[in-house]
């Protein structure tokens with residue numbers, strides 16, 4: 001999401017006459033687009049700022065801006081704590097960046113951390129940064145109205161708002177014109193996407209039939225894009241277990257170009273912890289949704305996010321997470337230990353009482369279970385053939401390409417005479433925990 005935001009910032013700045021450089025030592029202005037989701041994300045930015053002191057020594061004119069969630073969370077505190085920082089701009093203040101930069105001619109520091117109820121940057125065509133020319137992100141909504149107790153996002157990114165489908169279609173058309181082959185639609189909770197003529201936000205089910213006919217929910221948006229771009233692969237992230245609908249699953253089934261893959265974060269396998277997390281579903285609900293996905297889309301790849309060591313989590317509850325992962329047979333997961341975020345519901349209401357060593361031990365157990373599942377699942381794919389979209393050279397072997405299957409599994413194979421952007425059929429010969437290795441057969 002930050003990557004997509006940086007592409008919007010690049011457009012705003014270039015429209016005001018700023019150019020970009022790949023060499024940071026040439027830059028007179030450096031923006032760091034930041035994440036606050038876990039403490040270590042913020043620590044990385046602090047280290048980065050430290051390293052930028054060298055750049056400032058070489059170029060006294062250098063100005064540094066902190067953008068995004070960390071800017072929103074810390075506001076003026078960031079200016080006090082980090083002397084190097086000249087500009088602080090929250091996620092809804094990017095249109096103001098050229099102005100914030102010019103303000104520095106008359107004043108020492110500048111800041112805009114106003115959150116908006118409407119800003120979606122819908123009219124801004126992102127400048128594709130470091131693009132492979134094949135895959136691109138499209139932001140379809142901003143903010144989040146859920147209040148998961150561990151999560152800082154609603155505080156740093158503000159209220160949920162959906163982007164005008166017309167402007168999304170324009171961005172798709174632009175990517176088609178430039179021969180892109182895959183789009184990932186982005187939102188914190190894509191299933192609650194709802195465009196209702198820009199009117200007040202409501203739930204789709206609560207609209208009258210006439211209002212429904214004039215509105216676009218996520219299933220309808222997917223269908224529109226699938227029809228508009230039949231030559232492209234369409235992915236999306238993230239789906240919330242409480243909101244995913246049969247309509248979305250049937251739409252995925254109906255259109256071949258909608259990839260068979262759902263990122264479906266459970267966070268925990270324990271109903272008591274899920275309630276404390278304010279996820280608004282329990283273990284059984286989550287399992288029923290996974291069953292539904294597999295019923296309607298038998299070949300669908302499913303991945304997960306897990307947090308270990310949330311406030312008061314017992315060993316038994318941790319075991320419930322492990323057993324849920326085994327039951328659900330996730331293709332892969334993103335796994336973290338709980339990091340308390342100031343101001344969140346959990347920070348205010350619950351004690352962060354699981355010692356770090358235990359959080360980390362549980363995390364390594366969760367990772368071990370996922371690795372075993374991934375290894376086993378990937379091994380069953382040996383001998384099978386998958387359609388893969390070639391994205392780039394493989395990182396470890398320059399003679400190989402890397403691409404992903406429809407279900408989002410990384411695949412590595414010799415380049416031969418193929419090109420980035422080609423769709424090829426790859427027969428799998430070997431597998432590892434994280435990838436499939438094979439040869440193109442067509």
Ligand code: SAH
Nearest residue numbers: 150151188238265305306307336337338339
């Ligand atoms: N909107 C998405 C999540 C976005 S944040 C959803 O609801 O699924 C990405 C992931 O970061 C979350 O799924 C969660 O697993 C993790 N995360 C969020 N806050 C965290 C925290 N305080 N500590 C550890 N992990 C956290």
Ligand code: SF4
Nearest residue numbers: 144146148151153188
């Ligand atoms: Fe955070 Fe929950 Fe919103 Fe995801 S749905 S961004 S975890 S508050």
